[in-house]
Structures are given as C-alpha cells and as structure tokens.
Amino acid sequence: MSDVQYQSRRDWLLTDAPQTRRQARLGAIYQGWLTFRANKLAMFGLVILILLIVMAIFAPLLAPYSPFSQDLTNRLQPPGAANWLGTDHLGRDIMSRLIHGSRITLFIVGTVALIAPIIGLFVGTVAGFAGGWVDQVLMRITDIFLAFPKLILALAFVAALGAGIGNAVLALAITAWPPYARLARAETLTIRNADFIAAARLQGAGPMRLLIGHIWPLCISSLIVRVALDMAGIILSAAGLGFLGLGAQPPMPEWGAMISDGRTYILDFWWVAAMPGLAIFIVSLAFNLLGDGLRDVLDPKGAKE
Template sequence: MTREWLLTDAPQTRRQARLGALYQGWLTFRANRLAVLGLVILVLLLLIAAFAPWISPQNPFAQDLADRLKPPSAQHWLGTDALGRDILSRLIHGSRVTLFIVGTVALIAPVIGLFIGTVAGFAGGWVDQVLMRVTDIFLAFPKLILALAFVAALGPSIANAVLALAVTSWPAYARLARAETLTIRNADYIAAARLQGAGPLRLLIGHIWPLCVSSLIVRVALDMAGIILSAAGLGFLGLGAQPPTPEWGAMISDGRTYILDFWWVAAMPGMAIFVVSLAFNFLGDGLRDVLDPKGGRE
C-alpha cells in the first residue's frame, strides 16, 4: 500500500476507495499540529485509564493521616490530600470516571439529537412543530440547573449524572441536525433518489444521516470540554460520583477548603480537567478540517 496507491483519483476497488478517503482525511488532520497534540493527549488518557491499577504508584483509597496535605515530593509526585491519599494515584483512577461520564454522554446525546433533528427537519409540518417545541422547552433552561434538578430528583450517583448531562445536552444537537437537514432535504441528489422510488426511511438513514453525522461529530468534540466541566461541576457540588470514588470535580471540591495554604490539592485535578478539555478542543478543530466540507478547503 504505497502513498500513490492511496492518493489516486482513480481507485480500482471499493477497499482502495475507502482507504484512500481515510488517508486523505488523515493527511488533512495531520496538517493541524494542535489537533495531533490533542489526539496524542487523549490517547494517553485512554491508556492511563485502561492501565490505571498498574501504573498508579499507590492505592488511591489508602489513607495516611500522618502524611496529610503534603506538597509534591519524590514520594508523592503531586502531593497528598486532606486524608493523606496520593493525589497522582487518585487522578489516574479518576480518569476512568471522567472518561466513562463524557464517553457515555457523547454516545447518548448526539444520537438523540440526530434522530429528533433529522426526523423533524425531514418530515416537516406538525411533526417538526411538536419535536422542535419540545427541544425549545429543554433549551429554555440553563443546562447545569436542569442537570441539577434531575440529579436532585433521581439521587446523586454517576449513572444519574450521566443521564442528567445527556438529557440536557441533546437539544443543541437536535437544532444543528435539523438545520442541516433543511438544506439537504431540497438538494437535487435527494430528488434524484426520490425519483428512483427511495422511501423516506432510506433517504433519512442512507442520504441525510451521513452528512449530518460529520458536523455532529465536530460539534461533540468541541462540546466535550463543556461536558467534562459540567460533570466536574456536578461532582464539585457532590451530586456526581460519591466519596471515596476519585472524581476530578469532587477532588477540587475537597481541596477548596485548603486552597490558600495547600494549593496543590485543588490545583492538580484542575490542571487535569484543563488539559483534557483543551485536548478535546484541539481534536474538534482538527476534525472540523477533515469533516466539515464548508471549512473552506478547495
């Protein structure tokens, strides 16, 4: 598989065409240095989460009150918290919780949004009216407040936090998907498919979804930072993961009492949230170059 074989404008097989399209995308993505950096960070995060028990230097739950609130040192690289637990180990284990929350939200919310938005845009008429009014109702509440209300009603836990975040973030995707659908719906290629007798379900799934999905993916990657922050916010307020589960937002919350004298307790998880959010933003930017045909490439 040489470069020429992949980049040819005249692929000879379905496989060559697919791989070629992927390689083109990768080349575009690679041209964006920051996006590659974002990808590297996220891959590292995935590896860290996967191998957390093996790479974390100490037990994240082991308390050592004699060693509490120690600054970063050779023994505790990022210091210890109020109960003498190793912050680095807690961050490493916390990455699992964070990844679980954002990963699940990123799977649920856009799918709901895609489904509701494209159906509303494609069907039009009263279906559109009903679905979009429901969307408007959800959009009318501030996101975090709505999530708070859900968690408060359902009881604090990671699963409920995920549910609350997913339920509050789908409307934006539904709006986006509907707007895309409205422009695609009247395109000539849709008319041409209709003339071949294609039914609405086929048009929706085979023709409209592939075009909406790419802009949704970009949007999700860019929203990811916000989702992490919301998850951390819920954790901070004690409505997400429950102690002693190491969750980044909850860790910041624990550290806030000591923030002036023992800054590292809150700052270390804060840094982790910052780095991961930034990585997602870079990644989203690179994905936009690849997936968004309106991005101004020739």
Template sequence: MSVHTQASAAGAGGLRAWLTTETPQSRTQAKLGRLYLGWLTFTRNTLAVVGLGIVLLLVAMAVLAPWLAPYDPLAQDLGQRLLPPSGAHWLGTDAFGRDILSRILYGSRLTLMIVLLVAVTAPVAGLLIGTVAGYLGGWVDTVLMRVTDIFLAFPKLILALAFVSALGPGIENAIIAIAITSWPPYARIARAETITIRRSDFISAVRLQGASKARIILGHVVPLCSSSLIVRVTLDMAGIILTAAGLGFLGLGAQPPAPEWGAMIATGRQYVLEQWWVATMPGIAIFVVSLGFNLLGDGLRDVLDPKG
C-alpha cells in the same frame, strides 16, 4: 542505500500512490484514500495533533491506571495527610493521606466513562430528532423543535442540576442528566442540514425509486449529517467534562470516596491557600483534558467540515 531500504522506500511510495490516486479501482480503495488525505490534512494542524495526543494520553491513563498508580487511590493514611509534592508522592496527598496522583489516574476512568456514554447517547438522540423534524416538516417539525427550544432555554448546568436533584446523586444519574441536557444543539444542527439535503436531486431520485421515509432518513440523511455532528461532539466534550466536574464539586456526581476530579477539587477547596496542590492538581487535569478535546475538535473540523 541498501536493497532492503530501497525496497521499503519503493513500497511506501507505492502505497502512497495507491492511496492518492484519482482513479480508485474499488470502493475500499476510495475510502482508504479519503481517510489518508484526511489524516494528512489533520496532521498539518500541529495543535490538533497535540489535542489528539492529550486524548490518547487520557485513554492510556484510564486503561493503565492499575499499573501506573503508585498507591491505592482509596487507601487512607492520616499520618501522611496534606504532604506537599515529593519523590514519594509526586503530586502530594490530600486531607485523608491519599495519593493525589493515584486518584487522578483512576479519576481518568470516570471522566472517560462520562465522555463515552454521553457521546453515544445525546448526539444519537439529537441526530434522530433533528433529521426526522427536518425531513418530515409540518406539525412534526413544530412539535419537536418547540421541545428543543424549551431545553435550550435553560442553562445546561442548571438543567442538569434539576434532573440530578430529582434522580438523586450518583455518577449514573449525573451521566443521565448530562445526556438529557446535551442533545438539543445536535438536533438543531441535524435539522438545518436535513432541510438542505432533502431538496437534493439524489434524495428525489431515491424517493422516486419507492424508498420509505424511514429508509431515506436512516440510509441517506443521517450519514450526511454525521460529519458535522462528530465535530460538534468533540468540541462539546470540554463542556461535558466541566459539567460533570461541576456536579461532582456540588456533591451531586460521583460520591466519596470515588476519585472524581470535581469532587477532589471540592474536598481541597478549604486548603487552597496553604495546601494548594490538593485542589490545583485535579483542576489542572480538567483543564488539560478539556483543552485536548477542544484542539482535537478544531482539527476534525478542518478535515470533516472544511466550510466550517
């Protein structure tokens, strides 16, 4: 073994020992050590790593779509309509002669945008509502939870259809409708955990030090409830993608000629028996991405919520 190889091995071993020590010398070392141990736990789950790979592939597709797409996703060529998969068009063409692979690549941008915008709105709203209701209790808890129950009484897709019908078709209104209908489960989870946390000794100690209710909720309760919500958000991403695709399929989401996967399936359903690739290819994309988020969520649950 060369001197360079020995030094590299020693350096890697020293870093691993520094991260896994039971007596960290600083808060930064303790945080990095927890992250490293969490990563080791995550990587033991092969399917979770596969899910992470699929999600990273979705991100790469969205970022690199202009360079990966072989054709303009909006360019029509009726002389090339409904061509089967071939060397020129790997996934075939649709009824307007547009390259399906290019449209799927650009459609990943819409899918990722929906996922990100819903993930930063609905869980945050649910977390705040749930923690406030759980910590304050009384009439505040009663009012907030009854509103939550009203939203939970309706199927998510039906409620989203009602909101987007009132707001009007379009990708922005579809995102708003999905976010409005997605927060109640997060509020329920946050409230249940807050009721347990508020009885903890350290919360009593913080209260005795004169901390306000807002400071306790935002500074102590919310961070402790976040890990389980991250797991739930990741697992819910598949449902969010399917809801967005359902709205697009019904013509209430992204409007033509936008390359949204649900809308692509809708335009290809009339050719499903003979030109099967028109609807099948975007359907496979939805299936693979949904599966990836589910597998990733299972892995994160093992790391962030071992009791789950």
C-alpha cells in the same frame, strides 16, 4: 488491485482516478489523516487523549498507591519523592486518585457522547425531513431545553433522580442533545429536496430508509465535529456536579469532587485542589484542539469561515 500500476501504496491512495469505491473511500480517509496530521495542535490534543486512554486502561498498574488508602499521619503533604503530586486531607495519594479518576472522566465523556448525539440526530432529522406540525412540535420541545442553562437543567434532573454518577451522566445526556438536533435539522433541510433523495424515493425507498441510508450519513461528519468541541463543556459540567456533591460520591476519585475536597485548604495547601483542576484543564484543552483538527478535516468550508 487493478490494471493501473502504482509505484507505492501512497500513490494508490492519493490517485485522482480511483478504480473502485473501496479505493476512493480509503483515499479520502488517508487524505483526511494527512490534513489532520498537518495541524500540530490537533496532533498534540490527540496525543494527550491517547495518553488519557492508556492511563485509564492501565490505572491499577500505573498508580503507585490505592486511590482509597488513607494515611492520616501523611495528610496534606506537598509534592515530593514519595507522593509526586502530594496528598489530600485524608493522606490519600493525589496522583493515584487522578489516574483512577481518568476512568470516571472517560466513562462520562463516552456515555454522553454516545447518547446525546444519537438523540439529537434522530430528533433533528425527523423534524427537518417531516416538516409541518412534526417539525413544529419537536423544535418547540428543543427550544424549551435550550431556554435553560445546561448546568442548571442538569442540576434539576440530578436533584429529581438523586445524586450519583449514573444519574449525573443521564442528566448531562438529557440536557446535551438539543444543539445536535438543531444542527441535524439544518443539515436535513439543505438535502431533503436534493435530486438523489428524489431518485431514492422513486425507487421505492421509505422515510426511514431515506433517513438512515441517505440523510444520516451526511449529518454525521458535522455531529462528530460538534461532539469533539463539546466534550470540554461536558467534562466541566460533570466536574461541576461532582464539586456540588451531586456526581460521583465519596470515596470515588472524581476530579470535580477532588477539587471540592481541596477548596477548604486552597490557601495553605494549594496542590490538593490545583492538581485535579490542572487535569481538567489539560483534558478539556485536548478535546478542543482535537475538535479544531476534526473540523479542518470534516468541515473545511466551516473551518475557513
């Protein structure tokens, strides 16, 4: 390890005088985990999301029935021993459909969280680093996207591309990147004239190397916090597209489409729409709590403000 003796691995991680870069990096990660763990609400959100991931992975094993099997003799049954969350208008088990629908939710969240921040990071850092007419053109394009409500713009893209979960995810990703571009540009403007950037440029680093190796790593922490906080909005937008019939198509057990199916019966058979609505609420709340915890760890200055 080193010539310095530590009583435990914890002391090695929390030392104020790390001996190697690896020790400093692992110590920062461990201190961040301690800060995150101290936030009980953030831990609650993390537990919910872990349960969601486990539920999605083992959906065929956890679901008591097939999400597609219909039993018209058992339609619109209230929650009970046979069907814990009741059945819908086609006699399908709501609990089974919610469990399998978690896969669709994670697919949407994961895909949008992978595509949108990358586009925003590239556009924002290029605009902030290059400046001049490049900055003006890219930011005006960003402003055009920001001028429209996100869901309305997503509806327009889905209407042009056609209904379906793939097109819905693509539309959400296309409409979600502008805030990340704005954030990345602001971060880039604060560091593009820093001394370490000038030193790297004197050593022969080109623009792409400066962006990828020096600027992007400093922007990622802020983007991670923003992504975590935006996941709830992405879930709600995806559910909105499904509710309007533009997302996942029947008989896929998408939560927004399930609410749409149950809106006709909401006064007499409330559980048909209430159960998927409750699932959306719980997962959205979990992402918001997780985002607050990550903000405390990755952006303590912003958390205090």
